[in-house]
Amino acid sequence: MFNEPVQVSAGRTSRREDTRRRVRAAAEECFRVTGYRGSAVRDIAAHAGVSVGTVMQFGGKAGLLVAVVDDWIAAIHSDAARAHPEGPARRAGADLAEDVSALLRPFLRRFLGEQELSREYAAVLLSGEHRSEVFSGLADTLRTELLAVLGAHDVVGARADDAVETLYLSYLGLLFTLGGEPHSDPDAELDRALGRLRAVARSLTAGDRDPAAGDRR
Template sequence: MFTERVQSTRAEQKRRTTARITEAAARLFQEHGFHGTTVRQIAAEAGVSVGAVMAAGDKESLLSLVYDQAIAARIPAPPTVESATSAVDYLSRYFDPFIDLFTENEELARAYFRALTRGRPANAALGGLRTLTESNLTTAMVNAGIPHARAGLGAQVMFAGYLGELMLLAAGSTDPEQTADRIRSTAEFITAQGRN
């Protein structure tokens, strides 16, 4: 019983420390950029040791965590069957908050995508985001009358298309308006195919 309480207290303390580190990293990345921020600065800002920061993750992992948390906080709930929101509108607008996030700081967006393309295990939060996003998109399409199997496939295509569009946006190959237009075109195509 005593051991369980100590472990619970340690786990809670670790969670709070990681949250402080992540918040400090987010502030410093915004203020100084990814390359202008050091692990020592993050430790000083969070009031912890460099070792504590490294236990939470290296700089790249912390950036991924910052972005993953920011993205998760912006995920819109799927519309209900009674909602006036069409599947096309929901699917095309679903990603707007994420596009806004990526255009807020292009240097950080590029660094985040470099971290994603390395495919490190620390980026496992992307898998959780994919699962949640595909679930929400599938629900929206099913609520619009698209059979579940087709809706699931459509959600997979939407998520893959979204990642591709964000990579183009982060690389400076497109602008937010073009990105939103292409995502809407993809949503229109997917919902039309889902009903056939």
């Protein structure tokens, strides 16, 4: 009897979460089929089987686009965590810049593979109307992964912290750049973007490996 209010609250939370998932899935489907600009809130609502007001409660069209793209990014992190439970590892024969490039490649490739939605996502974020997890929780996850890559190459301490922040900001800049205009050759553009990141990594970490590491490599 005393547990009834808790159970009711938990049930409401579960139903709201289920509705949120359905609305996000409906939004992503609409965006893929008719494009972001071709999708109306009423279309998303009909596809999800909810009211227009419910869609607006979850951020409207723009807020849902941010949530959908954030889900893409979170999924890439989850896939990497499953593949490497102990964190990013140093690959045989790869230097630090190549490992940084390998870590960030899936994110950039996804954005280039979804050019129309990436452009709209960048525009929504630049408008300042909606906040993305890419600046908070997902940012912390990526910083941790970058720090692990640097540590695997014996780059440690304050210089590693500074390098992580610069690499993260460089990555964000590339996301907005890639999302800002269409690209006729996404593969070539991806190679150019990763080349810039490798150059940044090499310039930041030259001579910064831990001298105590010796010849552990």
